[in-house]
Amino acid sequence: MSGPVTAVKPCASAPGSIQQQQQQQQQQQQQQQQQQQQQQQQQQQQQQQQQQQQQQQQQYPVPAPIPTTAAPVPTPPPVITKAPTNPITACTSSVIALQSDLGPFLARCRGCVAGAPERLRDSATVHVADPRGAAYAQWRVERIDDTRVALKSDAGTYLARCNNCVNGGAYPDSAFVHVGDWRGAPWAQWTVEALTNGKVALKSDSGRYIARCRGCAPGSPADRAFVHSTTSNDPWAQWAVTCLGPQQQQQQQQRRQY
Numbered sequence: 001m002s003g004p005v006t007a008v009k010p011c012a013s014a015p016g017s018i019q020q021q022q023q024q025q026q027q028q029q030q031q032q033q034q035q036q037q038q039q040q041q042q043q044q045q046q047q048q049q050q051q052q053q054q055q056q057q058q059q060y061p062v063p064a065p066i067p068t069t070a071a072p073v074p075t076p077p078p079v080i081t082k083a084p085t086n087p088i089t090a091c092t093s094s095v096i097a098l099q100s101d102l103g104p105f106l107a108r109c110r111g112c113v114a115g116a117p118e119r120l121r122d123s124a125t126v127h128v129a130d131p132r133g134a135a136y137a138q139w140r141v142e143r144i145d146d147t148r149v150a151l152k153s154d155a156g157t158y159l160a161r162c163n164n165c166v167n168g169g170a171y172p173d174s175a176f177v178h179v180g181d182w183r184g185a186p187w188a189q190w191t192v193e194a195l196t197n198g199k200v201a202l203k204s205d206s207g208r209y210i211a212r213c214r215g216c217a218p219g220s221p222a223d224r225a226f227v228h229s230t231t232s233n234d235p236w237a238q239w240a241v242t243c244l245g246p247q248q249q250q251q252q253q254q255r256r257q258y
Contacts, residue, residue: 083194084194084195084196084198085194086192086194086200087194087198087199087200087240087241088141088149088192088200088241090241090243091141091241091243091244092243093243093244093245094140094141094142095138095139095140095141095243095244095245096138096139096141096241096242096243096244097131097137097138097139097241097242097244098139098200098239098240098241098242099239099240099241099242100126100212100223100236100239101212101235101236101238102126102212102223103129104126104127104128104129104223105126105128105129105130105131105134105137105242106124106125106126106128106137106139106225106239107124107125107126107127107128107131107134107136107137108122108123108124108136108137108153108154108155108177109122109123109124109125109127109136109221110122112125112219112220112221113165113166113217113219114167114218114219115167116165116166119178120162120165120176120178122153122155122157122176122177122178123165123166123174123175123176123177123224123225124159124174124175124176124177124210124224124225125221125223125224125225126212126221126223126224126225127221127223131242131244132244135154136153136154136155138154138244139151139152139153139159140152142182144182144189147191147192148189148190148191148192149189149190149192150182150188150189150190151190153177155177156180157177157178157179157180158177158179158180158181158182158185158188159175159176159177159179159188159190159210160175160176160177160178160179160182160185160187160188161173161174161175161187161188161204161205161206161210161227162174162175162176162178162187166217166224167218168217168218169216169217169226170213170215170216170217170226170228171213171216171226171227171228173204173206173208173226173227173228174216174217174224174225174226174227175210175224175225175226175227186205187204187205187206189205190202190203190204190210191203191204193232195232195238197238198240199238199239199240199241200238200239200241201232201237201238201239202239203232204227206227207230208227208228208229208230209227209228209229209230209231209232209234209237210225210226210227210229210237211225211226211227211228211229211234211236211237212224212225212236212237213225213226213228213236216228
């Protein structure tokens with residue numbers, strides 16, 4: 001037979017452990033309360049900010065949005081560039097003088113090319129200070145068409161391009177006053193180009209322009225007329241037109257200088 005059964009008593013908790021549990025619970029409750037307070041404060045701050053924004057919007061109304069469709073811009077009128085006026089056509093008479101970029105005028109010069117044959121005794125130089133006192137610096141314009149002219153000297157011959165006519169010349173084409181009739185001589189026909197600065201350029205049948213050329217031939221004057229410029233932009237290929245009256249040429253022919 002078995003012996004008497006002894007009842008087992010439950011172990012009692014230690015008084016210290018219960019107190020610790022209670023403290024932990026209190027701490028947790030305090031933390032929860034603090035979190036709730038923080039959340040409430042945040043909500044209050046957000047509400048205050050929203051109220052401030054609403055007050056500002058009421059004081060300063062939001063401007064109307066800029067329309068996305070731009071207003072139509074009127075088309076500017078086209079810029080019309082007028083072609084330069086030919087100053088030769090502005091002269092009331094047909095007698096003109098041509099002033100170089102340095103100031104002296106284009107003129108007929110007799111015996112100014114050493115060794116030239118008799119038919120080439122008159123060359124073109126740039127040496128006359130005032131054409132009104134020098135008939136040989138005056139040119140009568142004879143129109144060939146809308147753009148081309150022939151220039152007749154006081155001697156009756158025409159200004160023309162002359163190839164290999166100056167011994168020791170810097171360029172093969174020079175300017176002489178030796179053609180009797182421009183109709184059979186394209187080299188005595190000049191295409192007038194009106195420039196924006198009010199001057200003109202004279203293009204020869206070779207495509208080059210008559211221009212002042214310093215030291216380009218032996219002897220004097222120093223500035224001769226050669227047909228060597230390839231562009232009218234060269235200042236020495238640009239000529240200012242001076243209009244002269246026919247009566248001046250007639251008077252000055254009586255005291256013609258060679």
